[in-house]
Amino acid sequence: MSLRHGLLGLLAEGPASGYDLARRFQEALGSVWPAQHPRxxxxxxRLADGGLIEVDSHGPRGRxxxxxxxxxxxxxxxxxxxxxxxxxxxxETLLRAYFFWLMEPETLRAHLRAERAFYEETAGTLRAYAGAKDRGEWGTGPQARAMRVAIEAGIRVNDALASWARWAEETDPMSSETFGTAPPPEHEA
Amino acid sequence: MSLRHGLLGLLAEGPASGYDLARRFQEALGSVWPAQHPRxxxxxxRLADGGLIEVDSHGPRGRxxxxxxxxxxxxxxxxxxxxxxxxxxxxETLLRAYFFWLMEPETLRAHLRAERAFYEETAGTLRAYAGAKDRGEWGTGPQARAMRVAIEAGIRVNDALASWARWAEETDPMSSETFGTAPPPEHEA
DNA sequence: TGAAGACATGTCCATCTGTACATGTCCAAG
DNA sequence: CTTGGACATGTACAGATGGACATGTCTTCA
Incomplete structure (x- = not known):
């Protein structure tokens, strides 16, 4: 039940409405911890009930x-x-990998290409965010630093999955004749 | 709802009981897709109801x-x-990173050390599995190859998170005076 | 002034998930 | 022969999740 703590963490930065929090969950945390507004x-x-948060202000439109x-x-x-x-x-990407042997070679190649493209693009987006943070465009306070650290993790994980997809495309292990005798991969950067 | 397809995928390798599948989910898929036996x-x-699977045999102990x-x-x-x-x-590791600014420096360092240790150990375990696969110890059939590919993804992701934790420990960005002017990280291998 | 679209909050329901509980069988060691 | 442990299947329930539905407000632009 980490949504509870995710919300508390965001509210620790300052007051916010449910709508605000839903948007921030979508943008910043959506890929690591999805949460829709109903939840x-x-x-x-529940948090207000338990006294962990309280109503700060009422705004327009019932805010x-x-x-x-x-x-x-x-x-x-x-x-x-x-x-x-x-x-x-x-x-899910990892779950699917266990079942690659059920896929047609061409379908698999297309899948790997798509996965690689997705992770490369995501990593690129995150790198752009990180660059903006490093230039101090989003402030240099503790929250901005923590965000930067989180983004760095996202970059590395997405890079890792992109490099995995590339490796899988290139070594084509599902149709390799040499499987079982091939040297282990290099884990290149 | 990928459990459904996870089960079908495992059953595609051959007949198995719920107990078998629970064990395999625990061992092989547990870290990427947890599932307990009740589910x-x-x-x-439900799958049997829908005609996607059927009872193959009855064994001892109600199997x-x-x-x-x-x-x-x-x-x-x-x-x-x-x-x-x-x-x-x-x-959860990534979710927590967003809130590092709320942690005491020492607590954070301890946390990062523990995370790094965990991911390094996991990567090591997976590397051992991968080595066994590469030596053909688990067979060289399509399933073994797919498993090898999945394990490779696990290795890379765990390596990425271990390297991230090491980076975060070393650059100590939460107490850095130079944040906002420091060069971007190298993303070393 | 009227309508589109963003803002804002919520309910309802089906399904998923995790934990605890319940039951019983087979086998091996003492 | 009995007891502990692995095997094996299930129910019950609380809480989490996602999607659909419902409602109403404020602003902007035609």
Whole structure:
């Protein structure tokens, strides 16, 4: 149940409405932790119920901004410090790889090309963000730095998957005659 | 809903019981697509209901092995070819990175050390598997090759996250005075 | 002034997920 | 012969998730 802590973390930066949070989850966290607005509104209500956040202000169009409480801040920090990181992945790309042997060679090649293109593009987008951060365009405060570190992780993971797709395309292991005797891959940069 | 297709994919290799499948999900797929036995039994019942699999044999201790049907095989292949890959990640490590600015420097360093150790160890384990595969110890058939390709992806992703944690430890960006003016990282291998 | 589109919040429901609980069988070691 | 552990299948339930539906407001532009 990390949505709870994700919301608290975002609110630790300052007051925000459910709508704001949904947008930020979509943009910044969407690829690492998807969350739609129904779930967000529900969780905000629960957090407010538990006294971890409270209504900060009412705006136009029924807008309701929440503010984190001392209890809420303590709870995020406790979560961050407590460890117990869930290391499960849940990347469909990897699940599919187990079943490549069921695919036609051409379909597989097309799939790998598409995957590679996707991860290269994503990495490129993230690199552009990182560049902007490095030039200080988004501020140099703690939040901006943390965001930069998170983006770096995204870049490296996407690069890794792009290089994997390229490797799989090139070595074509599903039709290789030499499988079982070929040297292990180089893990090039 | 990829558990459905994960099960079909595994059954495409040959008949298996729910217990077998739960174990294989735990071992091979557990880190990329967790699934407990209750869900697996339920899904098997649904798949059998839909005619995608059927009971192959009854064994001791109530063991019930399923076999994939032609319809089922067609369905996995359709899924694999149809594309529509879900690229969301759901890696808690990345979610947490957005909130590093809330952590005490020492807690953060300890966290990064632990993350790095975890990913290095996982990568090492996978490399050992990959080595065994490359020596042909697990056979050289199509399934073994596909497994090898999947493992390669796991190695690269875990390496990427380990190198990220090392980078974050070394550049210590949360306390860096030079943030905003420092050159971008090298993305070393 | 009227309509389109962004803003903003929510409910409902089907399904997925994880945990705990419940049941029973077979085998091997003591 | 009995007991512990692996094998094997399932139910029940709370909470998470995604998609569809519903409602209403404010702003802008024709």
């Amino acid at each position: 967000i509104y529900a969780e905000l209500a 309701k901004a929440y503010r984190i409480t001392d209890d809420g801040l303590a709870e995020v920090k406790r979560w961050l410090a407590a460890g117990e990181v869930d290391h499960t992945f849940r990347v | 697996i039994y339920a899904e098997l019942a 019930k092995a399923y076999r994939i049907t032609d319809d089922g095989l067609a369905e996995v292949k359709r899924w694999l070819a149809a594309g529509e890959v879900d690229h969301t990640f759901r890696v």
